[in-house]
Amino acid sequence: MIRIYHVGKVLHPRHVFRISRASRPQVDNVFLVLEQDGVLGYGEASPNSFFKEDFFDVNMRLAGLHDYFRRQTLSGPGDIGRIWNEIWERVAPSRATQCAVDVALWDLHSKLAGESATESATGAAAHAVPTSATLGICPREEWPERIGEVAGFPAVKVKLDAQVDMDLLQAIRARTPAAIRVDANGAWGGLDIADISARLEALGVEFIEQPLPPGEDARMEAILRVSRLPIFADESCAGPDDVARLPGRFSGFNIKLVKCGGITPALAMLREGKRLGLKVMVGCMLESSLLIAAGAVVAQGADYADLDGSWLLRDDPFRGLKMVQGRIEPNFAPGLGVNPEPPRD
Ligand SMILES: [Mg+2]
Numbered sequence: 001m002i003r004i005y006h007v008g009k010v011l012h013p014r015h016v017f018r019i020s021r022a023s024r025p026q027v028d029n030v031f032l033v034l035e036q037d038g039v040l041g042y043g044e045a046s047p048n049s050f051f052k053e054d055f056f057d058v059n060m061r062l063a064g065l066h067d068y069f070r071r072q073t074l075s076g077p078g079d080i081g082r083i084w085n086e087i088w089e090r091v092a093p094s095r096a097t098q099c100a101v102d103v104a105l106w107d108l109h110s111k112l113a114g115e116s117a118t119e120s121a122t123g124a125a126a127h128a129v130p131t132s133a134t135l136g137i138c139p140r141e142e143w144p145e146r147i148g149e150v151a152g153f154p155a156v157k158v159k160l161d162a163q164v165d166m167d168l169l170q171a172i173r174a175r176t177p178a179a180i181r182v183d184a185n186g187a188w189g190g191l192d193i194a195d196i197s198a199r200l201e202a203l204g205v206e207f208i209e210q211p212l213p214p215g216e217d218a219r220m221e222a223i224l225r226v227s228r229l230p231i232f233a234d235e236s237c238a239g240p241d242d243v244a245r246l247p248g249r250f251s252g253f254n255i256k257l258v259k260c261g262g263i264t265p266a267l268a269m270l271r272e273g274k275r276l277g278l279k280v281m282v283g284c285m286l287e288s289s290l291l292i293a294a295g296a297v298v299a300q301g302a303d304y305a306d307l308d309g310s311w312l313l314r315d316d317p318f319r320g321l322k323m324v325q326g327r328i329e330p331n332f333a334p335g336l337g338v339n340p341e342p343p344r345d
Pocket of ligand 1: 209210235
């Protein structure tokens with residue numbers, strides 16, 4: 001029998017989930033702990049207002065699964081996919097809720113099997129995953145400090161609004177040889193993207209993410225034809241059903257576990273993207289190292305990773321994920337390989 005052991009904003013009252021190096025002072029993620037045979041599996045969701053989700057909504061939907069889980073037993077990975085499908089009618093339209101359940105089930109299943117979640121989910125031992133670090137939009141006087149924070153990473157993902165500040169890119173290039181990727185967050189609808197892409201290419205930028213809002217995907221065919229750089233979908237690609245309509249409009253896409261509903265659909269998206277010849281990136285929201293460790297499982301087979309969510313936290317409630325010079329080190333511990341930090345006195 002699976003039991004919901006805990007669901008809530010914190011793993012312990014003395015854990016405060018705080019953000020540093022980011023504009024928001026605090027983020028309210030939801031943690032789920034499932035138990036079977038005395039073993040605990042940890043799950044997490046980072047509810048996103050873009051998908052009209054918040055802490056209260058996800059927390060309520062998870063708490064509504066107590067009776068469902070009491071009738072379940074986890075005896076193999078097939079049960080994870082079955083449960084993922086079965087709970088949808090109870091938790092729709094919240095993919096974040098589904099994500100917390102799916103991640104907790106993979107952690108629990110692989111701990112019960114005595115192997116790492118990567119071995120359970122992919123059949124192979126984990127390898128290191130290099131990740132980009134995100135540089136948000138900030139005042140010019142903060143550039144030296146903010147660029148200094150990300151300069152040691154193998155790649156920097158720069159958020160650029162409709163101003164497309166080329167000075168910022170030049171300042172980054174002067175400071176680090178890191179790969180530079182640009183995320184427009186849908187802000188470039190009124191701009192000449194052919195021209196911008198040529199100027200970004202001259203600065204050595206690797207690719208552009210989500211230049212237009214997702215409602216304008218029909219314009220992407222013409223834009224992709226004239227762009228000098230590959231273009232990745234983020235908000236235009238939430239779950240497995242979105243991947244098939246990307247070829248011709250985007251060069252690749254950004255998988256986030258909380259957008260699609262966890263490791264299970266993310267692996268399906270990865271397979272489908274590869275089959276269609278698309279590039280695949282695994283990204284994240286502001287998340288503890290639990291959800292980053294889950295993202296790293298999927299990133300084993302991806303082309304790029306943008307898994308800096310827990311690096312941005314001042315108070316990560318989990319321990320065990322090692323990041324060395326912007327590389328998430330392989331973790332061979334059972335499950336996702338992270339455990340709650342003991343509460344402080
Ligand atoms: Mg993005």
